Amino acid sequence: MNEAPIIIGAGPAGIRAAQTLVKYGVRPIILDEGIRWGGQIYRQQPENFKRTNEQLYGFDAKKSEELSTAFARLIDKADYRPESLVWNIEQTRLDIFHSGRSTTLNWKSLIVASGATDRILPFPGWTLPGIFAMGATQVALKYQACAIGEKVILAGTGPLLYLVAYQYVKAGANVLAVLDTAHLSDQIKALPGLMNQPKQLARGMYYVGWLMTKGIKVRRGIRIVRAEGQHRLCALVIQNERGDQETLECDAVGVGYALRSETQIADMLGCEFKFDSLQRAHIPVKDVAGRSSLKGVYLAGDGAGIMGADAAELSGERSALALLIDQGVCHDISKSTLSRIKQIERGLQRIGRFRVGLETAFPCPNDWIQKMSGDTIVCRCEEITFGEIRDAISESDIREVNRLKAFSRVGMGRCQGRMCGQSAAEILAHFSKQALSEVGRLRGQPPLKPVPAHVLAEAWVPTLKGTE
Amino acid sequence: MSHLNDPQAAERPQFRRLQEKNRLVINFFIDGQACQALLGDTVLTAVLTCQGAIRKTEFSGQKRAGFCLMGACQDCWTQLESGERLRACSTMIEQGMHIVTNLGDGDKYE
Numbered sequence: 001m002n003e004a005p006i007i008i009g010a011g012p013a014g015i016r017a018a019q020t021l022v023k024y025g026v027r028p029i030i031l032d033e034g035i036r037w038g039g040q041i042y043r044q045q046p047e048n049f050k051r052t053n054e055q056l057y058g059f060d061a062k063k064s065e066e067l068s069t070a071f072a073r074l075i076d077k078a079d080y081r082p083e084s085l086v087w088n089i090e091q092t093r094l095d096i097f098h099s100g101r102s103t104t105l106n107w108k109s110l111i112v113a114s115g116a117t118d119r120i121l122p123f124p125g126w127t128l129p130g131i132f133a134m135g136a137t138q139v140a141l142k143y144q145a146c147a148i149g150e151k152v153i154l155a156g157t158g159p160l161l162y163l164v165a166y167q168y169v170k171a172g173a174n175v176l177a178v179l180d181t182a183h184l185s186d187q188i189k190a191l192p193g194l195m196n197q198p199k200q201l202a203r204g205m206y207y208v209g210w211l212m213t214k215g216i217k218v219r220r221g222i223r224i225v226r227a228e229g230q231h232r233l234c235a236l237v238i239q240n241e242r243g244d245q246e247t248l249e250c251d252a253v254g255v256g257y258a259l260r261s262e263t264q265i266a267d268m269l270g271c272e273f274k275f276d277s278l279q280r281a282h283i284p285v286k287d288v289a290g291r292s293s294l295k296g297v298y299l300a301g302d303g304a305g306i307m308g309a310d311a312a313e314l315s316g317e318r319s320a321l322a323l324l325i326d327q328g329v330c331h332d333i334s335k336s337t338l339s340r341i342k343q344i345e346r347g348l349q350r351i352g353r354f355r356v357g358l359e360t361a362f363p364c365p366n367d368w369i370q371k372m373s374g375d376t377i378v379c380r381c382e383e384i385t386f387g388e389i390r391d392a393i394s395e396s397d398i399r400e401v402n403r404l405k406a407f408s409r410v411g412m413g414r415c416q417g418r419m420c421g422q423s424a425a426e427i428l429a430h431f432s433k434q435a436l437s438e439v440g441r442l443r444g445q446p447p448l449k450p451v452p453a454h455v456l457a458e459a460w461v462p463t464l465k466g467t468e
Numbered sequence: 469m470s471h472l473n474d475p476q477a478a479e480r481p482q483f484r485r486l487q488e489k490n491r492l493v494i495n496f497f498i499d500g501q502a503c504q505a506l507l508g509d510t511v512l513t514a515v516l517t518c519q520g521a522i523r524k525t526e527f528s529g530q531k532r533a534g535f536c537l538m539g540a541c542q543d544c545w546t547q548l549e550s551g552e553r554l555r556a557c558s559t560m561i562e563q564g565m566h567i568v569t570n571l572g573d574g575d576k577y578e
Contacts, residue, residue, distance in 0.1 A: 035560075045508075049491075051487060117540040117541075127530060129533030130482060133535055133537070133541070140483065143510075143537075144508075144509065144513045145489075146483040146485050148482070150484050173484070380543055381543070382527060413542070414545070415542045419543075449542065450545070452553075
């Protein structure tokens with residue numbers, strides 16, 4: 001292979017992909033935004049922290065150690081570049097921002113393992129200091145040994161809700177309540193699907209049981225009405241199980257509705273996308289091996305559809321094997337490689353069925369738009385309100401989400417719609433009376449994340465046609 | 469509503485340290501005030517263990533304290549006295565940093 005394959009992301013998918021390439025004598029370049037490898041799920045604490053793996057990762061301590069061992073073995077056989085942000089990517093080249101400077105790499109093959117962030121829905125007051133995403137709530141503890149506040153409420157839905165509550169209480173945080181928008185009946189209905197991963201199911205049930213024995217209020221079937229406070233959060237108003245409003249005093253709320261894929265890199269590359277009704281989002285198309293619609297581009301882990309950390313490890317390995325086979329590095333695939341490929345694909349299928357169960361158990365609320373007040377901020381970056389978006393849609397008869405972005409600026413801020421894109425699409429679908437699949441998806445733009453203007457200026461060397 | 473209208477409330481720390489409290493102390497400044505953090509804190513942790521917010525938005529001047537803590541939401545961009553901008557959740561605190569969190573009240577655009 002003349003050009004080293006580039007892996008974007010050093011979470012569980014990126015690490016297993018790198019390990020697989022190294023095993024076959026290929027030296028990959030690993031680009032990761034993080035200071036240390038591990039992604040978000042196995043994010044490592046700073047080096048001078050002393051907590052054990054058991055304290056940090058609980059039941060996943062062993063998995064984190066296995067990944068750590070795998071990474072330690074491959075590190076000198078790979079070109080690992082931490083704190084390296086891919087801020088631009090095109091056919092054959094990408095631009096990396098690292099320690100104040102931008103450099104360009106050419107690529108022939110890429111494994112994109114860009115991970116996920118929280119799926120967020122807005123509510124009145126959600127921009128107040130004290131309200132954090134669910135992932136952030138966990139990062140504060142895992143990475144910084146802090147709770148997000150003195151009196152914490154965890155709300156939303158998804159398996160992370162219960163895991164974070166468990167981790168917080170265990171670490172000595174004051175968790176006032178765990179508020180799930182899903183109903184117990186959803187969770188019972190989901191049991192057949194969840195039985196595909198009995199260990200994960202047992203863990204989830206253990207967390208809930210454990211919280212209840214500690215006297216933590218676990219409530220289901222609630223809705224967030226609004227957050228109250230002037231310069232910071234002081235209370236969360238909810239609609240309780242009986243449909244009545246309740247005001248809960250608190251100084252911190254962790255909120256999230258499971259996860260959403262970070263797809264900007266696949267988007268900028270020009271990968272084909274399709275709407276996934278389970279994830280209520282457009283997801284880059286890939287085959288069972290992780291091949292995207294573009295030659296030489298492979299997709300692995302949560303960035304190509306939320307499947308969780310275990311699936312990320314499998315899909316990372318699988319995509320690397322596909323790359324090796326496609327590039328002719330594995331000439332004759334050995335019997336053991338073939339059986340490993342079958343084993344991985346079976347594993348991914350099983351997790352896929354479990355995923356359907358999870359979406360049944362923790363459905364993302366679809367009734368939030370009807371109750372939304374016009375002055376609720378949807379876009380945190382530019383403070384675009386629900387009313388402004390609604391009016392833009394009706395005044396200009398908008399039917400496509402990038403047009404909505406142009407007219408209302410929703411999704412045009414620094415986060416590029418990472419926090420508001422899902423809500424904007426759902427608002428548009430609602431008011432234009434279309435299905436969510438029909439309103440399109442926000443397109444990414446370079447820089448994918450903010451970089452200093454002088455970096456852009458230095459990196460931007462225009463090529464005129466005929467001068468190349 | 470214990471501190472809805474309490475002007476002091478905004479100055480109380482947001483984050484609460486639970487573990488790893490025996491680390492090297494780092495001296496730094498928030499809006500000119502001497503503050504203390506611990507080695508291994510991000511700028512966001514350093515600031516939010518001292519006060520309630522990291523920045524004001526450019527539009528309404530509302531206070532913000534970050535949101536995603538993983539470099540995705542871009543809601544914790546703040547700056548140093550030198551004018552250099554930094555994303556607080558992904559930058560480590562350093563000895564002697566001068567962080568400015570109270571810049572601007574926004575345009576209050578209507």
